[in-house]
Amino acid sequence: xxxxxxxxxxxxxxxxxCKVVLDSVVIDVQPDKxxxxxxxxxxxxxxNCGLLLDVTGIxxxxxxxxxETRFYVVYTxxxxxxxxxxxxxxxxxxxxxxxxxxxxxxxxxLWGEREVWDQYGINFQNHPDLRRILNHYQxxxxxxxxxYDIRKGQVxxxxxxxxxxxxxxxxxxxxxxxxxxxxxxxxxxxxxxxSHPATHGAIRIxxxxxxETIMANINEIxxxxxxxxxxxENLTYNQIIPLTDRLNYCSSMMNNIAYVKAVESWLGxxxxxxxxxxxxxxSEFYRVLDHLVCIAANMVDMGGLTNYWYLYNxxxxxxxxxxxxxxxxxxxxxxxxxxMYRDFYEGWESDLELQLRDIEKGIGDSIKLVxxxxxxxxxxxxxxxxxxxxxxxxxxxxxxLRASGVPFDLRKDAPYYNYESFDFEIPVGSKGDIYDRIMxxxxxxxxxxxxxxxxxxxxxxxxxxxxxxxVVLPPxxxxxxxxxxxxxxFKLIFEGVKTPxxxxxxxxxxxxxxxxxxxxSDGSGRPYKLKVRPPCFYIMGxxxxxxxxxxxxxxxxxxxxxxxxxxxxxx
Amino acid sequence: MALGLEAKLGDNVMTxxxxxxxxxxxxxxxxxxxxxxxxxxxxxxSTAASLHxxxxxxxxxxxFSPRQADLLLVCGTVSYKQAPILKRIYxxxxxxxxxIAIGACASSxxxxxxxxxxxxxxxxxxxxxxxxxxxxxxEAILDGLMKxxxxxKGETVLEDRHKDFKGILD
Numbered sequence: 001x002x003x004x005x006x007x008x009x010x011x012x013x014x015x016x017x018c019k020v021v022l023d024s025v026v027i028d029v030q031p032d033k034x035x036x037x038x039x040x041x042x043x044x045x046x047x048n049c050g051l052l053l054d055v056t057g058i059x060x061x062x063x064x065x066x067x068e069t070r071f072y073v074v075y076t077x078x079x080x081x082x083x084x085x086x087x088x089x090x091x092x093x094x095x096x097x098x099x100x101x102x103x104x105x106x107x108x109x110l111w112g113e114r115e116v117w118d119q120y121g122i123n124f125q126n127h128p129d130l131r132r133i134l135n136h137y138q139x140x141x142x143x144x145x146x147x148y149d150i151r152k153g154q155v156x157x158x159x160x161x162x163x164x165x166x167x168x169x170x171x172x173x174x175x176x177x178x179x180x181x182x183x184x185x186x187x188x189x190x191x192x193x194x195s196h197p198a199t200h201g202a203i204r205i206x207x208x209x210x211x212e213t214i215m216a217n218i219n220e221i222x223x224x225x226x227x228x229x230x231x232x233e234n235l236t237y238n239q240i241i242p243l244t245d246r247l248n249y250c251s252s253m254m255n256n257i258a259y260v261k262a263v264e265s266w267l268g269x270x271x272x273x274x275x276x277x278x279x280x281x282x283s284e285f286y287r288v289l290d291h292l293v294c295i296a297a298n299m300v301d302m303g304g305l306t307n308y309w310y311l312y313n314x315x316x317x318x319x320x321x322x323x324x325x326x327x328x329x330x331x332x333x334x335x336x337x338x339x340m341y342r343d344f345y346e347g348w349e350s351d352l353e354l355q356l357r358d359i360e361k362g363i364g365d366s367i368k369l370v371x372x373x374x375x376x377x378x379x380x381x382x383x384x385x386x387x388x389x390x391x392x393x394x395x396x397x398x399x400x401l402r403a404s405g406v407p408f409d410l411r412k413d414a415p416y417y418n419y420e421s422f423d424f425e426i427p428v429g430s431k432g433d434i435y436d437r438i439m440x441x442x443x444x445x446x447x448x449x450x451x452x453x454x455x456x457x458x459x460x461x462x463x464x465x466x467x468x469x470x471v472v473l474p475p476x477x478x479x480x481x482x483x484x485x486x487x488x489x490f491k492l493i494f495e496g497v498k499t500p501x502x503x504x505x506x507x508x509x510x511x512x513x514x515x516x517x518x519x520x521s522d523g524s525g526r527p528y529k530l531k532v533r534p535p536c537f538y539i540m541g542x543x544x545x546x547x548x549x550x551x552x553x554x555x556x557x558x559x560x561x562x563x564x565x566x567x568x569x570x571x
Numbered sequence: 572m573a574l575g576l577e578a579k580l581g582d583n584v585m586t587x588x589x590x591x592x593x594x595x596x597x598x599x600x601x602x603x604x605x606x607x608x609x610x611x612x613x614x615x616x617s618t619a620a621s622l623h624x625x626x627x628x629x630x631x632x633x634x635f636s637p638r639q640a641d642l643l644l645v646c647g648t649v650s651y652k653q654a655p656i657l658k659r660i661y662x663x664x665x666x667x668x669x670x671i672a673i674g675a676c677a678s679s680x681x682x683x684x685x686x687x688x689x690x691x692x693x694x695x696x697x698x699x700x701x702x703x704x705x706x707x708x709x710e711a712i713l714d715g716l717m718k719x720x721x722x723x724k725g726e727t728v729l730e731d732r733h734k735d736f737k738g739i740l741d
Contacts, residue, residue, distance in 0.1 A: 227685035249610035
């Protein structure tokens with residue numbers, strides 16, 4: 001980010017203070033100017049930030065440096081065309097009174113602000129549907145506030161009926177109360193989930209049906225909320241890596257890499273060339289695995305069980321292959337801040353090539369069953385279409401956004417780890433229907449395999465760790481044989497990697513889209529606050545937009561096509 | 572014309588205990604209900620897939636209606652928000668029924684010792700077998716299944732199991 005860009009922001013928002021943090025511009029505004037700032041960022045062609053990535057709150061109660069007010073709210077927006085990342089921060093004087101909502105500007109604020117209210121108790125004035133989202137409806141208090149005890153669990157008895165909400169949604173879609181009672185068009189309410197084979201986890205999809213057509217749909221999530229963010233505040237930076245495995249557990253190592261990349265970017269660490277190439281190879285390999293499971297499960301939903309065996313068996317053997325490297329099948333925890341846990345083993349390259357060939361064969365077999373299959377075409381083409389405008393407004397990223405025709409991919413638009421030097425294509429859909437979403441995943445697997453082969457060809461020799469005793473654990477020989485090594489080891493384990501005080505956001509193109517981490521550091525070895533920007537969360541927030549007007553059976557395969565992973569959705 | 576065992580036995584009569592016969596049937600035709608919430612459910616998928624093939628133990632008939640199942644496999648973290656659902660599913664299953672807690676989260680809350688995670692599903696429903704691991708390997712899940720089979724061998728139809736169980740939701 002250069003100085004002229006910053007001047008541009010300062011000129012456009014004279015009441016705000018703008019500064020550059022890493023690759024993003026951070027704008028501090030007062031709540032009364034928040035709406036106009038966000039509107040300006042979105043509508044001014046000079047900024048054109050049409051993608052609201054995330055909304056989060058910050059509680060500065062125990063923060064060493066005193067701030068103007070205890071609570072802040074941060075909006076993260078992006079201009080995907082010009083790689084412009086902007087964070088708008090605003091102080092919240094009275095959380096009960098709150099700040100104005102941004103839901104009329106960005107649809108993704110609907111769920112983003114609900115989460116902030118749920119976790120921090122910050123009100124958003126004029127939000128149309130401000131209620132809990134991750135915690136249950138009988139929950140009292142706001143868990144991410146610093147004065148909420150992490151172990152204070154609250155038992156929930158029963159379920160929220162959501163009747164008021166679904167009726168409001170029906171009214172919003174133009175279904176009058178009289179139509180609902182009409183004998184010919186009587187509306188039936190049907191729950192898919194929370195425990196249902198089609199939901200691939202625990203999500204509740206409540207639909208209002210006229211026959212088999214969905215008139216209105218609302219979704220409840222949070223059933224797998226495991227308190228990732230609160231737990232992280234009590235762990236050192238390296239201890240959090242195993243927790244990130246369990247975000248999107250179908251592509252665990254991508255989360256590891258995204259997380260350490262975010263920490264390293266703040267520490268200003270440039271990892272070794274070999275480690276960068278390793279991370280490219282492994283994250284692309286996991287992208288393939290993630291898409292394999294997604295398509296396999298989606299085909300089962302459609303009735304094509306054979307596809308499942310073709311695709312899933314490749315994933316199964318890939319697990320054994322990965323456990324040869326990491327020691328674990330699913331939860332790899334393979335990265336460390338400053339490098340990788342260890343280098344590839346001897347013979348990795350030939351094993352990898354065999355594995356890739358098997359995967360290509362599996363995908364090829366499956367594509368043969370799908371490509372000219374009338375049933376697949378009839379069930380997926382022009383079904384659950386989402387326009388590019390809606391997709392951007394709801395904060396979609398990744399394959400689901402690209403299926404709607406927006407060629408946004410961080411690997412191309414904000415490249416890291418030498419992605420700009422690899423030869424690969426970004427598949428883009430033309431319609432935004434289920435067919436596009438499935439086919440984009442198929443094509444992305446081939447592109448990822450292309451990247452892996454290129455990276456394995458050019459991967460340099462060398463260490464997979466940087467040499468920095470403040471960040472990386474010393475070799476075992478030093479720990480046992482000299483006092484300096486022992487002291488460094490001890491300090492890194494007990495106190496963690498110390499990061500300079502400050503706040504930053506860093507993102508990564510994960511299998512489902514932009515996986516971002518927003519940190520607040522107080523200078524210690526543990527994050528003061530860590531917020532994940534999960535791609536799934538915002539995709540699920542736009543689910544109703546896709547399925548309303550379609551059939552109930554289409555909702556099932558649509559859910560499979562957007563690849564909702566509970567661990568990432570609810571954190 | 573009979574071809575198999577019945578040809579050999581002809582009109583003969585066999586004696587056995589009712590428990591033995593019933594348990595033999597029950598242990599070899601467990602119908603699981605997979606309550607999959609998180610990562611462990613992916614490992615259950617592997618257990619059911621070709622390589623590990625759960626049907627070798629007669630437990631491949633995965634039901635998604637609790638009314639048709641007798642083995643509840645809880646794969647993954649259970650939060651307080653989910654607890655009433657899990658309890659309801661357990662209650663909908665007809666007797667006799669068994670429960671396996673798959674993985675660290677279901678067994679004890681695992682690494683999630685915090686405000687939203689139930690610290691072990693045995694605070695909600697009675698559990699017969701616990702499987703360690705985060706997530707456990709498919710072999711471990713099969714081992715848990717075999718432990719249930721062994722347990723069933725020693726049970727009697729005359730006794731009600733877990734009659735006095737009281738969990739945090741009761």
